[in-house]
Amino acid sequence: MNKFLLIAVTTLLSMTIANAKTTVCYKKDWNSPSTIETTSLDGGECASKYSIKQMKDMGWNVLDIKIDSSENNLSYQYLLTNDAINTNSTQEVKVASNTNNQLSFKAIGAKIVDVKDNKTTIDIGNLIIGQSGIVIHIYDNDKRLIVANAEVIESNETSSVVKFSEFKDIKQDAIPTSNRTVQKDDILVLNYLYTASLLIAPNLETFQTVRGSFKYNNFLHSDIFATKLKIDNMPFLTKKYIQNYAINQNLGTIFLVANQKVNVLDTKTLKILTSYDIAYDTSKTEMPFYTRVTDIEKSNLDIDFNVFTSKENLSYDQYYKQLLGLK
Known part of the structure; x- marks a missing residue:
């Protein structure tokens, strides 16, 4: 059974919109919600070229969003205006x-020089306990495989200890799995995503x-x-x-x-x-x-x-x- 949700911004905000141009953009049967705002949308001024993020950068604002869910996919429809939205908010x-x-959101890369007891020490200090990442093995043909998750468990001014665990993020029976473990010269990527x-x-x-x-x-x-x-x-x-x-x-x-x-x-x-x-x-x-x-x-x-x-x-x-x- 399809579940339909109509989300009306106009019922929640006090808006002033006069002489504005509007357009409708959409994306059907999308299965990656985390990327919808950076994905090119179809229809209207988006014209299969611009994402919601790009439209906002060009001065468009979202007035209304309609989300239709069916099985494992979502369909999105955005109503946008090129006029400013006044929310009449006085709270600062x-x-x-x-x-x-000092948390950095940028990815940090390091080559693994040794592995002992499923851990390694890297020459990067002042990391935060609990920061995570992944370990990538690069084959001779430049193909890449994620072989483990990684977590910072110790850190001082000059170095940090990273512990490895099984990478279970992708759960697809159709995708082959690997028994490969972390080895010397694999690449550690902290702050992944x-x-x-x-x-x-x-x-x-x-x-x-x-x-x-x-x-x-x-x-x-x-x-x-x-x-x-x-x-x-x-x-x-x-x-x-x-x-x-x-x-x-x-x-x-x-x-x-x-x-x-x-x-x-x-x-x-x-x-x-x-x-x-x-x-x-x-x-x-x-x-x-x-x-x-x-x-x-x-x-x-x-x-x-x-x-x-x-x-x-x-x-x-x-x-x-x-x-x-x-x-």
Whole structure:
């Protein structure tokens, strides 16, 4: 059974749009939501040449999004305008660094010189415990194979220790697997996919501020995540559910706003890598997070009423502080 979601921005924002040109762009049967904003769309001014990101760079704004889900594919339809959108917002939200940890979202490469007890030491210091990456083996014909996941477990000023684990991200029976393990001269790539991110925020203003403050990150829109929650009947999240979704969408980092902070988590390790102060109005929060998708309900067959009621009574901050184990 197809599930159809109509997400109307106009019902949520107070807009002033006069004498504006509009256009409709679409993409049918797309199975990679994390790349939709950088994929060329069909129709209208997009004309199979421009993505949503490129349209925004050219001065277009999204008025409306329609998402139609069928089996494992999603179809998107965007209504855009070339006029400015006035949200009549007076709240000022600022992001400021809250930690001395210097997290870089850029990929870091290093050649592996030795492997002992499934670990290696690299001559790169001041990394953050919990940073992750992958190990790539390059064959003579320049073909490449990901052979392992990697996680930073120790770091000082001059070097870091990295531990390897099985790479399980791609789960396809039709794709052959390899028994190859990490060897000398393989390539370690840390911060793999760190600029592809999931953002969980309490309201529209905070959502927009975080996206605007991390311009080099490609954030999967919360509406796409919420669509999955609606299909799965998941009104309340778990860390494992968030992690599995982010891994399936090839997202390397999770930005979770809670307790007046932007907490940046590594998708693979679920470690909080760093955090930034952010001010937002706790009386204006949405559960489970900001989204224009409504009526995300749990299946009646799966309800544990005691657990459901206890979670339902938590505020946004209380819920995510509990989820992340924050104090």
